Amino acid sequence: MKKATETIQQHWHDDSHAAHPPVTVNPPVYRGSTVLFRDYAEMCKAGRGELQSPVYGTDRFPVQRSLEEAMQKLENGALSRIFSSGLSAIQNTLLAFCKSGDHVLLVDNAYQPGISFCKRILPKFGIETTLIPSAIGAEIEDYIQGNTRLILLESPGSNTFEIQDIPAITALATKRNIITAMDNTWATPLYCKPFELGLDISIQSLSKYIAGYSDVLLGAVTVNKKYAHILSQYYRNMEMYTPDSDCYLALRGLNTLATRLRQHEQSALQVASQLINHARIDTVIHPALPNHPQHKLFLRDFSGSSGLFAFTFKEKYSTKTLGMFIDTLEHFGLGYSWGGYKSLLTAGKQQRHTTSLYSGKTIIRLNIGLEDPQDLIQDLERGLSVLS
Ligand SMILES: Cc1ncc(COP(=O)(O)O)c(C=O)c1O
Structure with missing residues (x-):
């Protein structure tokens, strides 16, 4: 056999038909376009x-x-x-x-x-x-x-x-x-x-x-x-x-969804409940809180809440002032998407085509991650104090 052919031989050990192929906790991952037929x-x-x-x-x-x-x-x-x-x-x-x-x-x-x-x-x-x-x-x-x-x-x-x-x-x-x-x-x-x-x-x-x-x-x-x-x-x-x-x-x-989600839920509720009483905050928008406009539907159709919610301010702030609040935060990354272990924040005005309770308002959306909620609360309170 020539060298070029030798290097192209199947080098991995196919044990799929072995009497006792290894069984790991997690499944093996396949990578491939071509699947070889036996004959x-x-x-x-x-x-x-x-x-x-x-x-x-x-x-x-x-x-x-x-x-x-x-x-x-x-x-x-x-x-x-x-x-x-x-x-x-x-x-x-x-x-x-x-x-x-x-x-x-x-x-x-x-x-x-x-x-x-x-x-x-x-x-x-x-x-x-x-x-x-x-x-x-x-x-x-x-x-x-x-x-x-x-x-x-x-x-x-x-x-x-x-x-x-x-x-x-x-x-x-x-x-x-x-x-x-x-x-x-x-x-x-x-x-x-x-x-x-x-x-x-x-x-x-x-x-x-x-x-x-x-x-x-x-x-x-x-x-x-x-x-x-x-x-x-x-x-x-x-x-x-x-x-x-x-x-x-x-x-x-x-495998860890139920455990993580329970923690996201508890931490978000803790943070949201704390923000409700803040002098600068107008509305905390969280379906599991009684002030939410469709809270009754939430209780009827959902068996729990997750870690994503939002709030609005009483006052209108300039981009510069808003930036001062956001950039002071130490535990909230600035980025899209959510549902991960790291707390994240986005801020922006809603572009709705139909009437909305929040039109014209800046929505601060928080993804509450798996950090200790007390640290997140302190971080937000420190950030919000910049607004005064
Ligand atoms: C409610 C909702 N659905 C769908 C998506 C899209 O998911 P993906 O980022 O996996 O494309 C997002 C992304 O942020 C989302 O917030």
């Missing part, structure tokens, strides 16, 4: 679509399949598929379930890039979107058109945390044969069960609490039995790809 007969079987195992890199390697199964069970759905980010999960839900001529209803407090996709990209495929008030319930009927195909909710929604009356909406939608989907990232499947509230589709950005360490971008779409076939077919035809190594990180995160 020509197996290749022919793959060609006929008769092999259950992956036949190509886009065919969902074992860790990805485990993550899908874990998400499907946690959500109590019928089928889950993994996408390259939470945004991709949102976008592909719309593409998988809508066609040219369809109309979509989208809550105005949805994740902004999802709104942009509906407004800027979907019209290219003949799909129109109407943005509807964020705290909507049965009044959604007024917005339904003959061609309304899908209602996309986010509850509590991005940055202002309005909650929709989900059962009222799904009851109406079911009668009209309209598909209902919800971005369930804030509560995670641990604190909100979308299918029990009558939804057809649950979307999750796994980049947040599920993965938990701000080091991976992934999303999941879970559907009920009625829509499982459409999602499965769509996914196969699009040949979606998510690296097994990223799925591994999300699957690993799931």
Whole structure:
């Protein structure tokens, strides 16, 4: 054998058929485009679509399949598929379930890039979107058109945390044969069960609490039995790809989700309760606090809260003054995304298309991480003192 051929021989030890292959606590990660068949007969079987195992890199390697199964069970759905980010999960839900001529209803407090996709990209495929008030319930009927195909909710929604009356909406939608989907990232499947509230589709950005360490971008779409076939077919035809190594990180995160989320919840409630009484703060926007406008719906539909909430100021501050407050903070990183162990802050004005309680106000959004809440409270109080 010549040297070039020698270096290309299979150097790893394939023990998948050994009597006792090693079993580690965590699953092995696959990396590959080509999957080798054992012989020509197996290749022919793959060609006929008769092999259950992956036949190509886009065919969902074992860790990805485990993550899908874990998400499907946690959500109590019928089928889950993994996408390259939470945004991709949102976008592909719309593409998988809508066609040219369809109309979509989208809550105005949805994740902004999802709104942009509906407004800027979907019209290219003949799909129109109407943005509807964020705290909507049965009044959604007024917005339904003959061609309304899908209602996309986010509850509590991005940055202002309005909650929709989900059962009222799904009851109406079911009668009209309209598909209902919800971005369930804030509560995670641990604190909100979308299918029990009558939804057809649950979307999750796994980049947040599920993965938990701000080091991976992934999303999941879970559907009920009625829509499982459409999602499965769509996914196969699009040949979606998510690296097994990223799925591994999300699957690993799931093991500690319940413990982390409980701590995020307790710490956020502690920080929020302290901020309520601060002289400079106008409203603390947290669904689990009794002052939240849809607190009753929260208690009815959610079994817990997470670590993301916001507040507004009594006064208007200049960018410079706001910067003085924010830049003084030691424990809050300035950056997008949330759900990780590190506390983060974003600040900005809401751009709503429908009326909002907070229009024109600067929203300070806090991701309460896993630091000691007392340190976070002290940090915020010190920062806020700069404003006086
Ligand atoms: C509510 C919500 N949904 C979806 C996403 C998108 O997730 P990803 O960052 O994984 O694309 C985000 C991101 O911040 C979000 O806040």
